Amino acid sequence: MDRSILERMNAAIEHRGPDDDGFYLNEGVALGMRRLSIIDVAGGQQPIHNADKTKWIVFNGEIYNYQNLRQELEKHGHEFYTNSDTEVIVHLYDEYGAECLEHLRGMFAIAIWDTVDKSLFLARDRVGKKPILYSHQNNGDLIFGSEFQALLQHPDISREVDFEAIDSYLSYLCIPAPQTAFKQIRKLEPGHWFRWKNGAVETKRYWLPDFTRKIKISEEDAIEETTRILRESTRLRMISEVPLGAFLSGGVDSSIIVALMAQESSQPVKTFSIGFEEQDFSELKYAKRVAEHVGAEYNEFIVNPNAMEVIPTLVEHYGEPYADSSAIPTYYVSKETRKHVIVALNGDGGDESFAGYERHAAMQIAETYKRIPKALRKALIESPANLLPTSELKRSRFRDAKRFLQAANLPKTERYFRWMSTFNRDAKGDLYTKDFAALVSAQNASEYMDRWFAKANGSGILDAALLTDQMTYLPNDLLVKVDIASMANSLEARSPFLDHKLIEFAATLPEDLKMRRFQTKSLLKKVAARLVPKEVVYRRKMGFGVPIGKWFREDLKDFLRSVLLSEKSMTRGIVKREMLEKYVNEHTNAERDHSFQLWTLLMLELWFQRFID
Numbered sequence: 001m002d003r004s005i006l007e008r009m010n011a012a013i014e015h016r017g018p019d020d021d022g023f024y025l026n027e028g029v030a031l032g033m034r035r036l037s038i039i040d041v042a043g044g045q046q047p048i049h050n051a052d053k054t055k056w057i058v059f060n061g062e063i064y065n066y067q068n069l070r071q072e073l074e075k076h077g078h079e080f081y082t083n084s085d086t087e088v089i090v091h092l093y094d095e096y097g098a099e100c101l102e103h104l105r106g107m108f109a110i111a112i113w114d115t116v117d118k119s120l121f122l123a124r125d126r127v128g129k130k131p132i133l134y135s136h137q138n139n140g141d142l143i144f145g146s147e148f149q150a151l152l153q154h155p156d157i158s159r160e161v162d163f164e165a166i167d168s169y170l171s172y173l174c175i176p177a178p179q180t181a182f183k184q185i186r187k188l189e190p191g192h193w194f195r196w197k198n199g200a201v202e203t204k205r206y207w208l209p210d211f212t213r214k215i216k217i218s219e220e221d222a223i224e225e226t227t228r229i230l231r232e233s234t235r236l237r238m239i240s241e242v243p244l245g246a247f248l249s250g251g252v253d254s255s256i257i258v259a260l261m262a263q264e265s266s267q268p269v270k271t272f273s274i275g276f277e278e279q280d281f282s283e284l285k286y287a288k289r290v291a292e293h294v295g296a297e298y299n300e301f302i303v304n305p306n307a308m309e310v311i312p313t314l315v316e317h318y319g320e321p322y323a324d325s326s327a328i329p330t331y332y333v334s335k336e337t338r339k340h341v342i343v344a345l346n347g348d349g350g351d352e353s354f355a356g357y358e359r360h361a362a363m364q365i366a367e368t369y370k371r372i373p374k375a376l377r378k379a380l381i382e383s384p385a386n387l388l389p390t391s392e393l394k395r396s397r398f399r400d401a402k403r404f405l406q407a408a409n410l411p412k413t414e415r416y417f418r419w420m421s422t423f424n425r426d427a428k429g430d431l432y433t434k435d436f437a438a439l440v441s442a443q444n445a446s447e448y449m450d451r452w453f454a455k456a457n458g459s460g461i462l463d464a465a466l467l468t469d470q471m472t473y474l475p476n477d478l479l480v481k482v483d484i485a486s487m488a489n490s491l492e493a494r495s496p497f498l499d500h501k502l503i504e505f506a507a508t509l510p511e512d513l514k515m516r517r518f519q520t521k522s523l524l525k526k527v528a529a530r531l532v533p534k535e536v537v538y539r540r541k542m543g544f545g546v547p548i549g550k551w552f553r554e555d556l557k558d559f560l561r562s563v564l565l566s567e568k569s570m571t572r573g574i575v576k577r578e579m580l581e582k583y584v585n586e587h588t589n590a591e592r593d594h595s596f597q598l599w600t601l602l603m604l605e606l607w608f609q610r611f612i613d
Contacts, residue, residue, distance in 0.1 A: 044084030128190030128475030140199020148319025250286030253347025
């Protein structure tokens with residue numbers, strides 16, 4: 001292995017670990033890592049080895065129960081030379097092999113080289129907080145890393161495009177694992193381990209939440225147990241040798257975490273909230289109210305995003321097409337927060353375990369709606385609804401109702417796919433060129449959801465949707481967004497709601513506890529109401545958005561046209577020119593709102609220009 005290649009790969013992800021680097025090169029094996037020093041700042045330099053130096057590890061993440069695990073290992077005769085969580089993992093692997101993962105409580109991407117067995121063990125945490133990308137070469141070689149920038153430094157990695165992945169992207173705003181935009185690069189899926197030996201590989205899933213094992217529990221006991229596990233999860237994630245704080249959006253989930261942090265801390269918790277000058281509705285007043293209520297230190301940032309500055313930054317860091325525009329506020333709040341702390345807790349993951357999205361309620365409502373005889377539905381509901389006046393530019397309850405009715409009669413997986421996708425099957429039929437449609441015709445983008453709805457066999461419709469979200473939307477979109485946006489700013493983000501013990505407990509709860517009378521997050525709101533003011537808890541979910549629709553009509557209008565309607569864009573052969581012109585013209589002329597579609601297409605073309613051309 002050429003050390004200079006390893007050094008280039010390492011340098012490409014310096015932002016993930018600006019404090020230190022480390023290398024291991026021996027017998028054709030090369031490991032490299034960048035370190036953001038948080039635990040055992042003085043002595044935790046990687047790579048780290050076991051007692052007899054037969055196993056070497058590089059590791060990204062945090063193991064929150066490492067101190068208890070170390071005590072158990074010491075009872076079994078293991079001796080340690082650092083105080084790091086990294087060393088605990090390699091000793092656990094010595095003791096248990098691949099089953100060591102069952103003992104870990106945290107977020108992790110792990111690589112362990114066994115010098116005796118001549119094997120490399122890769123593992124990714126249960127929900128996919130930390131990424132692993134790899135390329136298994138035709139000659140048997142294995143190249144892996146945390147981000148695309150690292151792998152693309154390697155001369156053996158081809159940049160050939162995986163067009164089926166591009167088709168997936170146009171559905172989901174992101175590319176679902178194991179696909180990536182590059183044919184030669186794959187993602188290790190969450191909850192999986194991967195072993196390479198003598199050029200051959202095997203991979204195995206080691207974790208999956210079980211929604212079929214329901215418990216009998218009162219609502220009061222469920223509130224208390226949820227709070228207990230969350231409190232423990234939050235306390236564990238406050239272990240740090242460097243300054244620590246929390247993102248505070250003013251929503252239910254982050255408010256719960258800040259309230260619990262305040263109860264567990266002897267000092268006021270540092271909180272960080274972001275707003276935009278152009279925002280139609282700001283949640284900052286709710287964030288400030290929570291901080292005051294729990295006695296936290298409140299830090300507020302009002303940002304006027306420089307789109308022309310942040311867009312190329314996002315394209316560069318995500319490394320493949322990624323179109324969740326909430327990456328912009330996530331990037332900015334991470335950037336501002338990093339000026340004050342190195343670790344920030346957040347509220348990610350509450351929606352996917354406790355039914356927090358309107359589409360979760362819509363799935364249940366649709367099941368009830370389909371019980372009404374078809375003739376009655378059409379005569380009394382659907383026909384009158386079509387006559388309701390709705391704006392194509394502004395969201396309204398009437399527009400939401402029409403969108404619901406358009407999908408309510410579809411099979412459940414097709415219905416969910418319709419609500420989740422940017423471009424559904426009908427839209428793609430109009431959008432794609434004949435050649436591109438033929439190229440990706442063998443793929444059915446909704447299969448990613450189909451298989452999880454099928455795996456939830458026996459569960460109710462709500463639990464099926466939650467499992468599907470936990471296995472698709474959460475790891476492929478939300479966790480990628482936060483990992484890349486935070487690590488681009490050398491900030492570690494920790495998520496108490498993503499503790500596997502909490503996810504497993506939530507899976508055992510009856511559906512009517514998590515959502516009662518179609519109220520999203522019913523149980524979790526009752527947890528929150530005991531911790532923060534009720535006006536923060538019982539209000540409509542706002543999301544974390546930026547005014548891209550307005551940008552495309554004003555500041556970015558010329559830029560949008562120059563990129564999407566350029567000759568270079570047209571030569572891709574993916575999208576029909578007339579459809580691109582239609583989307584651009586209708587949006588910029590304020591006839592229809594195509595914000596999501598245009599952002600998705602813009603980020604795709606900018607990715608091609610940065611990484612492929």
